[in-house]
Amino acid sequence: MDKVLHWINGESVPPHSDQWFATVNPATGKILAEVAEGDAEDVDQAVQAAWVAYRDVWGQMRPRDRGRLLWEVGRLIRQRTEEIADIECADAGRLRGDVIEGDLVEGAELFEFFGGFADKMGGKTVWSEPATHRYNIREPYGVICAILPWNYPAYLFCSRVAPALAAGNAIVVKMAEQAPLSALELVKLCEEAGIPPGVVNVINGGPATGAALAQHPRVAKITFVGSTAVGQSLMHTGADQVKPCFLEMGGKSPNIIFEDADLDEALDSTFEAIFYHQGQTCVAGSRLLLHQPIAEEFMARLVERTEQLKIGDPRDPDTDIGPVISPAQLDRIMNYIQLGQQEGARLVMGGERPPMPGHLAGGYFVEPTIFDQVNMDMRIAQEEIFGPVLCVLTFTDEEDLIKQANATVYGLASMVWTHDVSRALRMAEALESAFVWINTGFVFDFGLARGGYKHSSLGAEFGEEGLSEFTRIKSVAIK
Numbered sequence: 001m002d003k004v005l006h007w008i009n010g011e012s013v014p015p016h017s018d019q020w021f022a023t024v025n026p027a028t029g030k031i032l033a034e035v036a037e038g039d040a041e042d043v044d045q046a047v048q049a050a051w052v053a054y055r056d057v058w059g060q061m062r063p064r065d066r067g068r069l070l071w072e073v074g075r076l077i078r079q080r081t082e083e084i085a086d087i088e089c090a091d092a093g094r095l096r097g098d099v100i101e102g103d104l105v106e107g108a109e110l111f112e113f114f115g116g117f118a119d120k121m122g123g124k125t126v127w128s129e130p131a132t133h134r135y136n137i138r139e140p141y142g143v144i145c146a147i148l149p150w151n152y153p154a155y156l157f158c159s160r161v162a163p164a165l166a167a168g169n170a171i172v173v174k175m176a177e178q179a180p181l182s183a184l185e186l187v188k189l190c191e192e193a194g195i196p197p198g199v200v201n202v203i204n205g206g207p208a209t210g211a212a213l214a215q216h217p218r219v220a221k222i223t224f225v226g227s228t229a230v231g232q233s234l235m236h237t238g239a240d241q242v243k244p245c246f247l248e249m250g251g252k253s254p255n256i257i258f259e260d261a262d263l264d265e266a267l268d269s270t271f272e273a274i275f276y277h278q279g280q281t282c283v284a285g286s287r288l289l290l291h292q293p294i295a296e297e298f299m300a301r302l303v304e305r306t307e308q309l310k311i312g313d314p315r316d317p318d319t320d321i322g323p324v325i326s327p328a329q330l331d332r333i334m335n336y337i338q339l340g341q342q343e344g345a346r347l348v349m350g351g352e353r354p355p356m357p358g359h360l361a362g363g364y365f366v367e368p369t370i371f372d373q374v375n376m377d378m379r380i381a382q383e384e385i386f387g388p389v390l391c392v393l394t395f396t397d398e399e400d401l402i403k404q405a406n407a408t409v410y411g412l413a414s415m416v417w418t419h420d421v422s423r424a425l426r427m428a429e430a431l432e433s434a435f436v437w438i439n440t441g442f443v444f445d446f447g448l449a450r451g452g453y454k455h456s457s458l459g460a461e462f463g464e465e466g467l468s469e470f471t472r473i474k475s476v477a478i479k
Helices: 040-056 063-079 081-092 096-117 153-166 181-192 207-215 228-241 263-279 292-306 327-343 398-405 421-430 463-468
Strands: 006-008 011-013 020-025 030-036 133-140 143-148 170-175 200-202 221-225 245-248 254-257 287-291 346-349 369-372 389-395 413-417 435-438 471-478
Touching (some): 006 040, 006 181, 020 081, 030 181, 040 143, 063 081, 063 153, 063 181, 081 153, 081 181, 096 463, 153 170, 153 181, 153 463, 170 207, 207 228, 221 228, 228 245, 254 263, 263 389, 292 346, 413 421, 421 435
Parallel strands (some): 143 221, 221 245, 287 389, 413 435
Antiparallel strands (some): 006 200, 133 471
16 A cells, blocks of 8 residues: 655655554545654654745745746646546545646646735835835745645645745645645645745644644744634634734535526526535535525425436546545534434435445445525534535525624625625625625635635735735834
8 A cells, every 4th residue: 555755855754653544535435545644753844844945045035036936836737637636536535527627727826826926025115204214024934834624635735835935935734634645746746846845845644743733833824724623723822822823714604595686597506605525615605595585486496406416426527426525524414414403404305325336335425415494593504514515594684684694603705696786785795704706606816815704714815915924024214
């Protein structure tokens, strides 16, 4: 069986403790590889390598030259899309077509976007009294850590590595232990593009490895994507060490459909919002809020459409629903389905583990599931399930809608479907979320920043503001 090592200072490095863990294909339940388990000594080796690379090489390089290298990474990702997609499909259960057409295209664009910004960061100069000069400069932190989840490994690697490097930092990445393999291919592409050894390092392991990385005194800033509970734990680490955190965490996003909406487009978006990647996405539209006049019609069409979805092998281009990531995640989803029924929601369809043929028999599959007669007092309406489970609620008017839509601790994304422009603008102002998508969904424009709301996020992502998350500002006054 293959053994997968850490990537530190341009080399594959075995684990100091000789501990290993298995990464499993969620479609088959079979082990793909044994992966090095990082301990504090491995973490220290990676962070020290990053610090030296930042201090001696990357931090001294002209920003324009850094930008050129990031563009080359983007080119190589486009060139190697097929092979990285095969890895992501097997390790993370992603539909292969979605990785090729979405994750890796956007990953390459992230390196290109931030590469173009590398030589355009600056501070400002202010007027002052004669014979003085006062100005700001932006500086890299030095070593950034990125602790990242299993749902979009390749894309999320790019989303943190590209801006960190554009700003002049070195970085140590720890992927979730459920899907670490694509990051180890991408870090090699970074060095093939000409990024010096030690600038990007990948350490493997579970929660203890991530904690050791966040706590390392040479790590100047923590970046994290994952659950709110883990994000809160990392904030405690940051507080103890007076270390800033950039966090993207959970969501319970409302998908709102008014009576005047284009129901065909809204139906298409509803499927993408909750069943894309089996609902294992932080912006999933897991709460469907239907205006009462169209609720019955929309529900009928929703059920009919859901019954046509094909559950199967993520390598098959005809597959709509692949596996969830692990037995633990499967159990979590099934427990929420049982809880929803106990709470009094009506199980409209799904809710079971489907029998799968042949090599898929050991995979972690669950039927796309719809509940209606849900209210906001139910846990299934409040808590992030992270699976293909849709909770349907109804509303009578805008006041009722806003009360329900904002009645969670989360505030990541909202979708609104209406032809009334004034109503759309009112919703954009009233909804407590970082993204508001009107008559569309899942739109990520890297030129537009989005901020943090409630328990979903802390800090800005994308745009010039997102790049600023990877720098700190200094004020200089000269007489």
